[in-house]
Amino acid sequence: MAGVKKPSHSKSGATLDSHGGRETEGFRLVNPPTAHGSTVLFPDARTFMAKSSPWFYGRTGSATHRAFEDHLCELEEAETCTLAGSGVAAVSLAILACVDAGGHVLITDNAYDPTRGMCDGLLSRMGVETTYYPPSVGSGIDAYFKDNTQLVFCESPGSLTFEVQDLPAIIDKARARNISVAVDNTWAAGVFLKPLTMGADLSIQAITKYVGGHSDLLMGAVLAADKRMAGRVARTARALGTSVSGHDVALAHRGLRTLHRRLEQHQSSALNIAHWLAEQHLVRDVLHPGLASSPDHALWKRDFTGASGLFSFVVDWTDEAKTAAFIDTLQFFGIGYSWGGFESLCIPADPRTCRSATEWTQTGQLLRLHIGLEDEDDLIGDLRRGFDAVVELED
Ligand SMILES: *Cc1c(COP(=O)(O)O)cnc(C)c1O
Numbered sequence: 276m277a278g279v280k281k282p283s284h285s286k287s288g289a290t291l292d293s294h295g296g297r298e299t300e301g302f303r304l305v306n307p308p309t310a311h312g313s314t315v316l317f318p319d320a321r322t323f324m325a326k327s328s329p330w331f332y333g334r335t336g337s338a339t340h341r342a343f344e345d346h347l348c349e350l351e352e353a354e355t356c357t358l359a360g361s362g363v364a365a366v367s368l369a370i371l372a373c374v375d376a377g378g379h380v381l382i383t384d385n386a387y388d389p390t391r392g393m394c395d396g397l398l399s400r401m402g403v404e405t406t407y408y409p410p411s412v413g414s415g416i417d418a419y420f421k422d423n424t425q426l427v428f429c430e431s432p433g434s435l436t437f438e439v440q441d442l443p444a445i446i447d448k449a450r451a452r453n454i455s456v457a458v459d460n461t462w463a464a465g466v467f468l469k470p471l472t473m474g475a476d477l478s479i480q481a482i483t484k485y486v487g488g489h490s491d492l493l494m495g496a497v498l499a500a501d502k503r504m505a506g507r508v509a510r511t512a513r514a515l516g517t518s519v520s521g522h523d524v525a526l527a528h529r530g531l532r533t534l535h536r537r538l539e540q541h542q543s544s545a546l547n548i549a550h551w552l553a554e555q556h557l558v559r560d561v562l563h564p565g566l567a568s569s570p571d572h573a574l575w576k577r578d579f580t581g582a583s584g585l586f587s588f589v590v591d592w593t594d595e596a597k598t599a600a601f602i603d604t605l606q607f608f609g610i611g612y613s614w615g616g617f618e619s620l621c622i623p624a625d626p627r628t629c630r631s632a633t634e635w636t637q638t639g640q641l642l643r644l645h646i647g648l649e650d651e652d653d654l655i656g657d658l659r660r661g662f663d664a665v666v667e668l669e670d
Contacts, residue, residue: 286349288466289535296346296528309525310337335513339521343528344496347486350531351465351478353498355505357512358519362461362481363389365495367397369477372497372504372511373426373455376402380426381419383440384632385410385433387459391629407632413441417448424452429475430459431468431578432571435626435643436635437562437586439571442578446474455504461485464615466538467581471500477508484615485583488530488537492523537617537648541584544654545646551655552588557662559639562587584646585614587624589639590665597665598623598640604664607649607657614645619654621645 286294297307313333317323330337336344336358344356359365370393374380382394384407394405408419410433427449431440442458449456457477458470464485470478480486482494497512499505542565549563561568563586564575575582592598602610608621622643626635646654 291346291349292532292534292536295349296342296531298342298345306525306528307339307342310339310521312337312521334516334518336518336524337521339524339528340519343524343531346528346531347465347480347496347498350534351460351480351498352469352472353478354501355499355509357497357499357508357517358482358524359495359497359512359517360519361493362387362479362483362495363393364517365479365481365497366390366459367393368495368508368512368515368517369457369479369497370394370398370426370428371515372507373457373477374398374401374403375425377423378425379404379406379421379423380428381406381408381416381424382428383408383410383412383430383433384630385436385438385626386428386430387434387461388629390428390430390459407630409633410438410440412445414444414448416445417452420448420452420454424454426455426457428457428459429470430462432462432564432575435587435624435629435641437462437564437571439564439574439578441574442470442473442475450474461615462583462585463579463581464534464538464583465498466535467579467583471498473578474500476500476504481615482527483613485538485541486531486534486615487527488534488615488617489526490613490616490618492526494519494523494527538581538583540648541646542581544648544651545584545586545644546582547651548644548646548654548658549586549588552658555662557590557592557665558588559591560589560637562589562641583615585643586646587641587643589637589641591639592665593638593640597668598642600664600668601642601661604661605657607653608644616645617648619645619647619649 347356359368429440446456455476458475460478461481478498480496499508549561552558553561564571565582608619
């Protein structure tokens with residue numbers, strides 16, 4: 276029994292969350308069915324021998340996967356979506372789809388540290404050279420191009436330090452030289468920034484973060500702008516044997532249903548807390564592009580439609596005992612990696628350990644916050660008690 280066809284109106288924001296990815300033939304449940312499986316049975320030998328079926332083995336997914344992939348394609352206006360077992364797997368897949376032995380890639384200096392690890396390790400072993408460029412490079416990117424440059428990899432805003440990149444300027448220069456552009460779009464969750472509509476070839480998301488949204492799964496997605504790119508990603512994924520379980524896809528799709536609504540709350544609490552932090556006397560700087568005081572505020576305003584809940588701030592101490600006192604006093608902020616879930620997190624980090632093209636000149640301790648869905652006043656009270664604990668140590 277096929278679903279009754281209704282006219283298709285364009286969907287955006289929270290309406291897309293609710294109504295995207297529901298086109299599965301033959302079922303009338305609100306959610307697509309969750310399929311698990313390896314073997315796909317063919318109806319008869321001739322169908323098998325014709326090798327024309329898009330459904331032939333569990334590794335390439337099921338209707339469960341397709342519904343979620345279609346939904347992400349609609350979100351990011353992509354041609355195709357390829358799922359991978361983690362955000363890191365998606366980053367590696369995207370890069371490997373774009374490079375050949377003897378090639379050269381340009382990576383933003385504030386990229387997620389494991390992205391750098393992949394380039395310095397695996398890519399280097401394959402004979403692919405990496406150059407890191409300053410996140411503020413803009414149209415100056417062309418000074419970094421070589422004859423064998425195949426990819427510019429962007430992440431905006433970047434991990435830990437949240438500099439915004441001038442993507443249109445970078446994309447413009449790369450296109451003129453036929454160089455691919457990939458953007459790690461995890462911070463904006465595919466909601467606040469649409470790199471493919473700006474001319475990027477690939478957008479990458481750690482689904483682990485906001486789309487999953489509940490800290491209960493690991494997954495990544497590579498979204499391709501056109502058929503040529505889609506083909507390269509698909510062939511690379513096939514070679515790597517990339518696959519994710521239907522159960523995880525169903526969990527991720529459940530997260531996607533509330534993505535825009537959750538982000539509204541993450542955004543507003545995080546901005547309010549960032550403003551509050553900027554007024555605290557122990558805080559030297561708040562690294563959040565949504566603040567008017569941010570050097571990247573104008574760029575962010577031009578290219579983004581909002582901000583998520585992840586940002587950093589720099590305090591006026593470096594003493595480990597003070598950092599430990601601050602963090603250990605917090606009751607509502609967990610200490611741990613990852614982010615994008617309903618819960619708040621706080622970790623100390625040192626940007627100097629993961630950049631090479633630019634110098635990190637701030638001398639105070641950097642703390643990264645993920646602002647979850649808790650009551651904002653509770654979170655501010657928690658941070659206030661953290662600062663009080665530091666002041667007590669000083670006395
Ligand atoms: C977390 C993260 C990743 C990796 O995602 P995992 O699912 O944890 O592997 C990639 N890029 C960015 C910007 C991230 O924050």
